Amino acid sequence: MANTMTISKEKKEARIVSVFIYAFLILLAIIYILPLLWVVITSLKNDNTLMLSPWAMPEHIEWGNYSFAWTKGHLGTAMLNSLIVCGTTLIVSMLFGSMAAFAIAKLRWKLSKIAMYYFLIGMMIPIHTILIPLFVQFSGWGLSNSLIGIIIPYITFSLPITIYIMVGFFEGIPNELFESACIDGCSVYKMFGTVAIPLAKTGLMVTGLMSFVANWNELLVAMVFISNEAKKTLPVSLTKFVGPYHTNYCQMFAAIMIAIIPTIIAYVAFANQIVEGLTAGAVKG
Amino acid sequence: MDKLMRNKKAIILFIAPALILFTGVLFIPVCKAVYYSLCNYKINYQPKFIGIKNYVMLFTKDKTMAIALRNSIFFMIFSIVTQLICGLILAALLTNIKKGRNFFKNVYYLPCVLSSAALGLLWMFVFMPRLGINQMLASLGFFGGDCTLGPQWLFNTEGYIILPIWVISFVALWQYVGQSMMLYMAQISGISTDVYEASYIDGCSKKQSFFYITLPLIKPMVATAMSLNAIGSLKFFDLIYNMIPEGFLSHKADVIATHLYTQAFKFSKLGYGSAIGVVLLVLCLIMTVLINKFVKTESYDM
Numbered sequence: 104m105a106n107t108m109t110i111s112k113e114k115k116e117a118r119i120v121s122v123f124i125y126a127f128l129i130l131l132a133i134i135y136i137l138p139l140l141w142v143v144i145t146s147l148k149n150d151n152t153l154m155l156s157p158w159a160m161p162e163h164i165e166w167g168n169y170s171f172a173w174t175k176g177h178l179g180t181a182m183l184n185s186l187i188v189c190g191t192t193l194i195v196s197m198l199f200g201s202m203a204a205f206a207i208a209k210l211r212w213k214l215s216k217i218a219m220y221y222f223l224i225g226m227m228i229p230i231h232t233i234l235i236p237l238f239v240q241f242s243g244w245g246l247s248n249s250l251i252g253i254i255i256p257y258i259t260f261s262l263p264i265t266i267y268i269m270v271g272f273f274e275g276i277p278n279e280l281f282e283s284a285c286i287d288g289c290s291v292y293k294m295f296g297t298v299a300i301p302l303a304k305t306g307l308m309v310t311g312l313m314s315f316v317a318n319w320n321e322l323l324v325a326m327v328f329i330s331n332e333a334k335k336t337l338p339v340s341l342t343k344f345v346g347p348y349h350t351n352y353c354q355m356f357a358a359i360m361i362a363i364i365p366t367i368i369a370y371v372a373f374a375n376q377i378v379e380g381l382t383a384g385a386v387k388g
Numbered sequence: 389m390d391k392l393m394r395n396k397k398a399i400i401l402f403i404a405p406a407l408i409l410f411t412g413v414l415f416i417p418v419c420k421a422v423y424y425s426l427c428n429y430k431i432n433y434q435p436k437f438i439g440i441k442n443y444v445m446l447f448t449k450d451k452t453m454a455i456a457l458r459n460s461i462f463f464m465i466f467s468i469v470t471q472l473i474c475g476l477i478l479a480a481l482l483t484n485i486k487k488g489r490n491f492f493k494n495v496y497y498l499p500c501v502l503s504s505a506a507l508g509l510l511w512m513f514v515f516m517p518r519l520g521i522n523q524m525l526a527s528l529g530f531f532g533g534d535c536t537l538g539p540q541w542l543f544n545t546e547g548y549i550i551l552p553i554w555v556i557s558f559v560a561l562w563q564y565v566g567q568s569m570m571l572y573m574a575q576i577s578g579i580s581t582d583v584y585e586a587s588y589i590d591g592c593s594k595k596q597s598f599f600y601i602t603l604p605l606i607k608p609m610v611a612t613a614m615s616l617n618a619i620g621s622l623k624f625f626d627l628i629y630n631m632i633p634e635g636f637l638s639h640k641a642d643v644i645a646t647h648l649y650t651q652a653f654k655f656s657k658l659g660y661g662s663a664i665g666v667v668l669l670v671l672c673l674i675m676t677v678l679i680n681k682f683v684k685t686e687s688y689d690m
Contacts, residue, residue, distance in 0.1 A: 121485070127481070128482075128485070132492060134562070135496060135498065138510055138511075154519070157520065157524075199406045200406060202405065202406065203403050203407070205402055206399050206402035207403075210393050210398065211394050212394070212396075212399050222406070225414055227619065227672055227676055228672075229623045229665075229668055229669060231645050231648055232417075232662075232666065233421055234652070235421060235424060235652050235658050235665060236416075236420035236421050236424060238652075239420075256413055258409060262406055262410060281393075285392055291392055292398065294392075295402070320503040322626045323645070327649075327653055341506055342629070345512065345633060355513075356513075359506045362505070363503060366503065367502070370494075370498060370501050374497075
């Protein structure tokens, strides 16, 4: 700000204030990082030392916790299942979502506004409400205990936000580009594939990451639809680490680590895009 | 060009997959849920229409539902209020600092992308009676050095809103405040600096500019963040399910979602569970409408 008349006293005050602000922010950051660090440390200890001194560093590193969680805790299978489920959901929801968004944003038809509202209402419906009818329906179709049975609802619940954000991106593409493509003899399908999609790459990236994170962490649907150990996803397998039979906390912490490491890696690599994505939907609203 | 964009076949082809999925997996099931909620429906039996009996039972006889409703509404109010205040404070602080903004932003936001199921297990351990926080406090000399005398964070069932619910509310605040912060920051960074400069020339202090410029200009986002919080906290399931072992508190820490889960999938009362689901849906819709009506004002051009 062009406030050149600041007197030095005010400057001093501002400096004190900023010291306080930083002290507060750093303290808060510690509250955020410490529990996660503690998970790392505990996952490398064994239960005896944990009970004696839960906050101490491990004297002897126990990699065994990880191999136990990975094999006996079925987290290896769960990780693979989660990858299949989230990967498929990601690709299909991005494809269907951007197709619908293209039709709403660029193609000309009377009901496009209504279609948009129809999809938007979906954002307000909690998945809990449709859990029972879906469960009944899918059991009838033999889809319970299969990965497809959870992929379908995941795709559906990823669609509204995907469509919402992609419509915003497609609307930002100037019509002239499509007109010139039209003059070059492009069909609508080719326009979608060669003009619209490449120009809305950021949007795809953002929505993809968002739906990946949301589905990676989803617990309720997966828990209801899948009871077969070999088909469970990560969050469901995790819940089995607590309970009356399991009291080995170090192994539980190793399991927590296995579950959150992929998201942490994705977050570190794509922090800006994830942040943008999670706000983009709301900002445009 | 115009003709190309009006190509009926293309339109249908583009919209159909999403529309079919959406209708089949979302809208028809919602209608079915409403129908089931009016039925006596046990797993492996045909649904039998019984009118509004499920709802009457739900609101007059079901003590757990009363607790669940109370807990969920508490969660909702708690998260709306605390997330609004903490989110705004964080956003205001972070937009005003020069160094390290991205670092702090990313750190506070991190738990939002992590699995609630995993974080729930972590916090459950931290709040165990003999381990975690109690032991840490005891070693610092609290409770006369005996950690068993510390508060039973997750097992105390006294009071109108029991202690575990408070604890979980704070954990949820810890996990999700980053989201509100991020939404407010996005909106604040959209406000042109000209507005602030003009206000400083007019003799406005930083505090005043926050209350008279920033707040009114981010009001639409406040509405959005509040409705996200409201719906999110009504749907709350993962943290509670993982922090409180099933049956430990004899359903005193139930919320609507956990009650639905137990009724429908433990006791296989599908009709009754659907009624709970419909109540949840109605609550979500009411909150969205209410918040948008009372908080949202016309958006200003920025």
